[in-house]
Amino acid sequence: MKAKLPWGLWWTQILAILRLEMKKNFARKRSIPVYLLAASPILLYAAHAFAHARGWNQCSGQQDLTEFAGVFQLYVLRLAIFFSAVAVFMNLFRGEVLEKSLHYYFLAPVRREILVAGKYLSGLLMTCVVFSLSTTLSYLLLMGHLRMTAARALAGPALADLPAYLGATLLACAGYGAVFLILGLLFRNPIVPTVAVLIWESILVFLPAILKKVSVIFYLESLCPVKAPFRGGGALFAVSADPTPAYLAVPGLLMLTIALLVLASLRIRRMEIRYGTE
Amino acid sequence: MSGDNHIVFDDVSKFYGDVLGVNRVQLSIPPGITTLVGPNGSGKTTLMNLMTGLVQPTRGRIRVLGIAPDDPERLFRLLGYCTQFDSFPKSLTGFDFLYTTLRLHGEGHAESCELSRNALERVNMTEPAGRRIASYSKGMRQRIKLAQAICHQPSVLVLDEPLNGLDPMARSETIALFRALAREGLHIVISSHILHEVDRISDQVVLLSNGYVVAEGQIQAVRGEMHQEHPLQVLVRCTQPGLLAARLFAQDHVVEVKMHNDRQGLLVSTRDPDLFYELLNQLVVEGAVELSSVAPADDDVHSVYEYLIGAAGGGA
Numbered sequence: 001m002k003a004k005l006p007w008g009l010w011w012t013q014i015l016a017i018l019r020l021e022m023k024k025n026f027a028r029k030r031s032i033p034v035y036l037l038a039a040s041p042i043l044l045y046a047a048h049a050f051a052h053a054r055g056w057n058q059c060s061g062q063q064d065l066t067e068f069a070g071v072f073q074l075y076v077l078r079l080a081i082f083f084s085a086v087a088v089f090m091n092l093f094r095g096e097v098l099e100k101s102l103h104y105y106f107l108a109p110v111r112r113e114i115l116v117a118g119k120y121l122s123g124l125l126m127t128c129v130v131f132s133l134s135t136t137l138s139y140l141l142l143m144g145h146l147r148m149t150a151a152r153a154l155a156g157p158a159l160a161d162l163p164a165y166l167g168a169t170l171l172a173c174a175g176y177g178a179v180f181l182i183l184g185l186l187f188r189n190p191i192v193p194t195v196a197v198l199i200w201e202s203i204l205v206f207l208p209a210i211l212k213k214v215s216v217i218f219y220l221e222s223l224c225p226v227k228a229p230f231r232g233g234g235a236l237f238a239v240s241a242d243p244t245p246a247y248l249a250v251p252g253l254l255m256l257t258i259a260l261l262v263l264a265s266l267r268i269r270r271m272e273i274r275y276g277t278e
Numbered sequence: 279m280s281g282d283n284h285i286v287f288d289d290v291s292k293f294y295g296d297v298l299g300v301n302r303v304q305l306s307i308p309p310g311i312t313t314l315v316g317p318n319g320s321g322k323t324t325l326m327n328l329m330t331g332l333v334q335p336t337r338g339r340i341r342v343l344g345i346a347p348d349d350p351e352r353l354f355r356l357l358g359y360c361t362q363f364d365s366f367p368k369s370l371t372g373f374d375f376l377y378t379t380l381r382l383h384g385e386g387h388a389e390s391c392e393l394s395r396n397a398l399e400r401v402n403m404t405e406p407a408g409r410r411i412a413s414y415s416k417g418m419r420q421r422i423k424l425a426q427a428i429c430h431q432p433s434v435l436v437l438d439e440p441l442n443g444l445d446p447m448a449r450s451e452t453i454a455l456f457r458a459l460a461r462e463g464l465h466i467v468i469s470s471h472i473l474h475e476v477d478r479i480s481d482q483v484v485l486l487s488n489g490y491v492v493a494e495g496q497i498q499a500v501r502g503e504m505h506q507e508h509p510l511q512v513l514v515r516c517t518q519p520g521l522l523a524a525r526l527f528a529q530d531h532v533v534e535v536k537m538h539n540d541r542q543g544l545l546v547s548t549r550d551p552d553l554f555y556e557l558l559n560q561l562v563v564e565g566a567v568e569l570s571s572v573a574p575a576d577d578d579v580h581s582v583y584e585y586l587i588g589a590a591g592g593g594a
Contacts, residue, residue, distance in 0.1 A: 009384045016381035024368060100365035104426075106332060107361075108382040109354035269348075273332040274294070275363065 013110050017118025018125070025088060025126040030095075034087055034127070037080040038134035041071060045138045049145035061146050061154040068142055069226035072165060076135065077172050077220050078201065084127055085176035086194050090184035092119040093268070103273045113265040120181055120261060127173040135169045136162065161225040167250075168223040175216035175253050178260035185267045219253035222246060282344040284308055285329055285434065285465060290338030292324055298489040299324035303338070305484065305491060307467060311460045313476045314469040315583055316486030322469040323362060325486070326436050329467070330359045342434055343465075355383070358427035362438040364419060372398065372407040372414070372422045376429045383430050397429035400455060402448075416443035424452070434465040441472055453479050473580040483579055487587045501577040502551075508585045509533045510551045511575040514558070515543040517568040525561060529553065545575065 025031060048064075051057045096102035105115050139162050146154055183193040201217045212218045221228075222243040244252065285307040292299035300321040314322040327333040329340055331347030345352050366375060373394055380390035398404045401421040406414065411422060420443045427435060437456075441449050456479055460466050470476050476483065483500065485493040493500045501510065516522055519537060523544055526532045531550035538544065548554040551574075561567050575581075 012384050013382055016378060019381070020367065020378050027369070099368065100363050101367050103332060103361055103363060104367060104379070105382075106350070107330060107354060107359050108379065109351050109384070110382055111351055270334070272334060273327065 010111070010114050013108075013114050014118040014121065017105075017110075017115065018122050021092070021119055021122030022125065025122055030087055030091060031126075034084040034130060037084055038130045040080065041076060041134055041138040042141065044071070045141035045145070049141055049148075052145060053148065059149070061149050064142060064146060064149075065154065065158055065226060066229050068139070069224060070228045072135070072168075073221065073224055073228040076131070077168065078217060080134075081127065081131055081169070081172040082176055082198070082201070083194075084131070085123075085173065085180045086190060088123045088127055089120070089177045089180040090190050090194075092123055092181060092184060094184040094188070094190070097275060100275045106273060112268045112271075116181070116261060116265045116268055120177060120264075123177050123181070124173055127177060128170050131169045131173060132166055135165050139165060164223060164225040168220050171223065171250065171253050172216065172220050174257050175219070178257040178264070179216060182260050182264045182267065185264055185271070213252065214256070216253065216256070219244065219249040219256070222249040285343070285467065286339075286341045287325070287328070288339040288341075290328060290335045290340055292328060292333060293336045299333075300328070300486075300489045300491075303491055305494060307465060307484075308482070309460075309463055309465050310481035311456060311466045311468065311479050313480040313483045313579075314467065314486060315473065315476060315483050315579060317587065319488075320486040320587075321489040322486055323438055324489075325484075326359070326361075326438050326467065326469060330357065330436055332359075332361075355430070356432050357434040357436065358430065358432040359436040360423045360427040360438065360440055362442075364416070366411045366419070366422075369410065369412075371410050372403055372418075372425075375411060375422060376407075376426055379426050380429060385430075393429050393431070397425040400428065401425045402451065417445055417448050420444055421448065421452075424455075428459070432464070435459060435467070437466065437468045439469055439471065441470060441475060449475070473583060474578075477579045480579070483582075485583060485586055492586050493582065497579055497582060498577055501582050504582070504585060505549050505551065508576075509547040509549045510554075510577060512546045512548065512551070512554065513543065513571070513573050513575050514546060515570040515572075517570075518566065519544050522558075522561065522567050525557065525566075526554075529557065 045068075048057075048059075052059065093102065096105070106112075143159055146158065179197060180194075183197070184190070187193045201215055204212050204215055204218060223246055243249075285305075287303045287305040290303045291301045303321075303325065314325060316322050324333065328335055329342055329347060331350060331353065334348070340347055342353060342357060345356070347353055367378070370378065376394035376397055377390050380393050381387075385393065394407075395404070398407045401424050403418065403421050403425055406418060411419065414422065420440065424437070424440060427437065440456075441452060444452060453475065456466055456468070460481070468476075468479070477497070480497065482494065482496050484491055485500070493503075514522065515538075519541060523535045523537065526535050526544075526546060529548075531553050532546060532548050534545075534547040536545040546554065558569070558572065562569060576585075
């Protein structure tokens with residue numbers, strides 16, 4: 001007969017890890033670039049609304065919505081969340097190795113898989129909170145701006161797209177988080193793997209369909225409610241002419257995330273504390 | 279070897295790439311205070327990291343009271359490890375450090391608070407516990423690490439250079455704490471460079487050199503096995519040193535006798551201490567000499583260390 005798994009204990013331990021990690025994630029200096037990256041779209045749309053209110057620029061509502069899709073896909077997903085995941089998730093273990101404090105976790109009666117889960121959740125919570133706020137506020141600013149234009153009739157229906165943008169934001173944090181968690185365990189220098197992933201995510205248009213599935217942006221693009229206006233050189237960022245439907249994209253991305261977390265757990269089970277040589 | 283009450287190393291080797299950590303270690307550590315002694319790079323910390331799962335053996339098997347080090351859920355309920363790393367999770371107070379450790383053990387809020395306070399009290403850190411660890415002195419950091427290792431009331435305590443950075447008063451209190459914990463039946467494994475203190479606290483020692491265990495056991499027993507190669511030296515203070523010297527020279531087992539400058543005593547080197555003490559007793563009973571003191575001069579850890587590891591060891 002199989003022994004009963006101690007789910008209650010594991011949950012308590014995950015909460016204890018979250019308690020410790022959340023403080024670090026939100027308060028450390030390393031998080032300042034994350035806040036700046038998340039604040040940029042808010043500032044952009046605040047400035048846009050302000051300029052329109054002062055009569056400095058004219059814009060059509062439909063164009064604003066299309067441009068928001070472009071900013072969201074090119075900047076928020078591909079740059080802001082991507083590099084924030086590098087800063088947060090890559091340092092979950094690597095940062096502790098550099099600070100020589102990882103052994104305290106390894107000397108607690110905590111399964112290393114639970115440690116991976118707790119640390120990943122702490123990074124996920126932090127990035128989800130920050131970028132959900134960023135997406136919501138920037139979209140609401142856009143809606144507020146639309147209500148002041150001739151295209152005010154568009155604001156109501158467009159608001160229905162907010163949950164889809166939020167969903168894509170959360171899944172981007174989850175997917176890129178898992179990618180950079182495992183890379184933080186595998187590489188000492190974060191630059192090489194970061195550049196490699198950035199290039200991989202940027203050349204999907206040239207890759208065969210099967211390889212596109214091993215990417216985060218492939219699934220995210222399918223979830224965006226408005227097609228981004230990729231033209232000219234920007235067309236390189238169009239992942240696929242035939243996007244995957246949401247009912248496949250969401251489980252696909254979640255499966256990719258889980259696979260990466262399983263790999264991270266296997267890696268950390270074999271990890272040794274050798275700060276001098278890490 | 280009785281597995282479930284011992285810390286057992288069964289033919290354990292650890293290589294860091296091409297570099298030897300420890301090689302073919304065969305050990306069984308009983309309850310009480312066991313000290314690992316050896317120069318820098320001899321393998322003391324590697325042995326401790328192996329028994330706590332921080333590094334994994336290249337070959338061989340380790341069991342801590344019957345538990346494998348790769349089973350942290352069971353192992354760290356009964357083991358506490360105070361490492362040599364002088365680093366802590368950022369921004370924590372001494373109390374938070376212990377409290378968080380106990381929450382990781384799965385303890386509730388009230389239990390974690392109480393166990394934290396108990397551990398802080400044992401290491402005399404109650405008063406500064408509310409301050410951030412970053413503001414602590416080296417000695418305070420050492421004590422808070424010790425508190426963290428004992429806060430969950432383990433049965434096995436592994437301490438890597440626990441006396442480093444402590445002032446004489448704190449050192450004395452810490453040694454008293456180790457003794458008290460050993461009396462409670464704990465296994466305490468210590469590594470130390472401070473040989474005269476090792477002598478004061480150890481029930482047994484493990485001498486390491488270049489990754490090999492060169493001797494293990496109670497220090498007097500280890501010393502006893504070396505009498506042929508390194509005759510035991512005994513200091514004798516008595517009334518008739520000349521007479522005693524004459525009787526001793528007639529014995530085959532006596533290698534050397536040196537008269538003290540004040541002509542009130544002798545330093546005797548013997549390959550058979552039992553025969554020597556028997557002869558001494560006989561002379562006292564006969565009334566030939568009157569003794570004021572008899573004491574071995576080189577059956578301490580320092581001497582054994584010098585004989586076995588000596589100049590090659592260096593660091594200790």
